[in-house]
Amino acid sequence: MRSVHSRLPLLLAPAALLVLAGCATDSASVVPAHDEGAVWSYDGASGPAHWGELADDDALCGTGVRQSPIDLPEADDGPELDLVGSGPVRGATADNGHTVQFTADDGASTTIDGDALDLVQMHFHAGSEHAVDGDRFAAEFHFVHADDRGALTVVGVLAERGAHNPAYDSYVAGATAGTGRESTVDVEAMLPDDRSFVTYDGSLTTPPCTEGVRWIVFEDPIELGADQLAALEAVHDHNARPVQPLGDRIVRDRL
Template sequence: MRTTHHRLPLLAAPAVLLVLAGCAAGTPPEADAHDAGTSWSYEGAGSPERWGALADEYGTCGTGERQSPIDLPAARGGADLDLVGSGAVRGLTADNGHTVQFTAGDGASTTIAGEDLDLVQMHFHAGSEHTVDGEPADAEFHFVHADGRGDLTVVGVLAERGAHNPAYESYLAGATAGAGRESTVDIEAMLPEVRSFATYEGSLTTPPCTEGVRWIVLEEPIELGADQLADLEAAHVENARPVQPLGDRTVRHTL
């Protein structure tokens, strides 16, 4: 059964745009997890432990009890995630100052457990934000989806150094372009073959740290070549929020 989420507000008008996101009218502003508003960063005066005090709208970063990322238990190898992508999706890839974000074009969707969700954007963190038994991966990709109410589902994919991965070439070309460029992503091709997963209720991992986000983190990491990881790290490195307390939440392995 799907966890009930808090409803997230939708944009009121097409004129409201998020910097470098290219989000269309009707896209939840929280779906752009890297808003370029009040200054925040991963170090110094704007570092994660200070996010909650930077602006009133970031208060949840400091007071929330269902924050992300978290430390996940060791892989259990349960049932695979029921995910059907819509094939190649075109959109804009641009550096927003905190990560390199691919913003999907209109009509991009993913079916997860029989529910059609809009693919809003994807981005990366190096190293990973979620850890497994206390150990981070080399990188982590977040595929952000929204349903018709504005509720968010994020599919997290961990990445380790290994073989070159052609499915990520188009996105990485955009990451190294130095300016916005058109890219293509194919979610199914970018996921590992084994798709067992952990799921929990959490939040955005960047300000405003909005809660009520359904997280689905795949247990099997993908591999990226050393050159591909170097391209990511050349764009942004150590852009990961530290893990947050699990509290009374439960990490599950079924939706």
């Protein structure tokens, strides 16, 4: 598959990724970079309630009708996601001012429902951005993928306080290093054992809040140790956008 790393700038969450977190030449085709110089934040006059007012390019944050995150329905244990990772992936981990982003080296991929997608980046939010039946979790990780047109699929993993999770050690170490460093991400190892999921059409969760992003969020959370959560929260805490109206969208348990 043709790599999109050279065509997609660093994401936040989506984007920024999730979060951080666009597609080819349509509304979801370009995901701008956001760094420490960006004017938006998670509180005050530059917080989520005002993102749509900060720049013309960010207007969708206030006017969009297919925005993310959302309050997801209670888990119903539907079919499990057919996902195959490419194994441990090397890349650079760096703080972009809003989260800590792991940017995968070229060639990293994940096969979802038979479609090979480029793994572009992953990042975290503390606490979670998505809620489940009104309840939010300690953290949420976004694995941002792109197809050969640049269309984004973000895989969301919710996290709760519990047992130490060695699959996240390399990323957490990179997040707390203070400067950019090499890290390793193994998508499959970082997912919950039960892979039942929900999916819906949404957006980046940070400015410019581009719509047309396919979200896949696992119903079961993973566990992270108290030390791992504390390490992440010491770097960024309360970096989560509030849930957005569902509108006429349908949350499904099948792709």
